[in-house]
Amino acid sequence: MGDYWTTDRNSGSTTTGSARALTAGILMVGWVALLWILEGIDVATGHALDTYGISPREIAELRDVIPAAFLHSGWEHVASNSVPLLVLGFISALGGLRRFAAIVVTIILISGIGVWLTAPAFTVTLGASGVVFGLLGYLLVRGFVDRRPWDVLIGIGVAVVYGSLLWGVLPTDSGVSWQGHLFGLIGGVAAAFFFRRPPARRGPDNLVTV
DSSP states (O other): OOOOEEEBTTTTBOOOHHHHHHHHHHHHHHHHHHHHHHHHHHHHTTSGGGGGSBOTTOGGGGGGTTGGGGOOSSHHHHHHHHHHHHHHHHHHHTTOHHHHHHHHHHHHHHHHHHHHHHSOTTOOBOOSHHHHHHHHHHHHHHHHHHTOHHHHHHHHHHHHHHGGGGGGGSSOOTTSOHHHHHHHHHHHHHHHHHTOOOOOEEOGGGEEEO
16 A cells, blocks of 8 residues: 655645644733733733723624623633633644634634624623634534544534533523623634545545545
């Protein structure tokens, strides 16, 4: 049996797996650190950054869809999002940073606009949980959409560890934006279809392209 070589035509990258893991790890640690820094600034300024949360059905508030995903309502809030964001983001980012960026932007937009459309009047919604639920949804279905057995196994592992989060899409707590969770989940599933990889194709001399 001949040797097999793999190449990622989507990213054009020859980066090794270990280098990708290092890059993904640095990215996610930096992202989570940014969330804590922003919360520190928010507390120090008397929660001045909370104004960048999403107030529903006000046209001017659409500009806050993206910044709202990086802000929180307190230390407990940012702490609750930090570990799942770090883990799910790291796994997702292993597929390439450009793809990851596109996935995250899709999730933030769908989650934020969904909140803007459906959240109760006179509320302000902020937090990274929409991204967390989006990455969860993305990882759960990615393997099936791309028809990649390894990613299916990863999705099963993610479901075992974080599947209980899915209860968060239900309106069980008036102080928690189930709308952000639900539309984040929808955004992640949509991203899996929008950015699905083409099936592996076998080229000449046993070259496998993925």
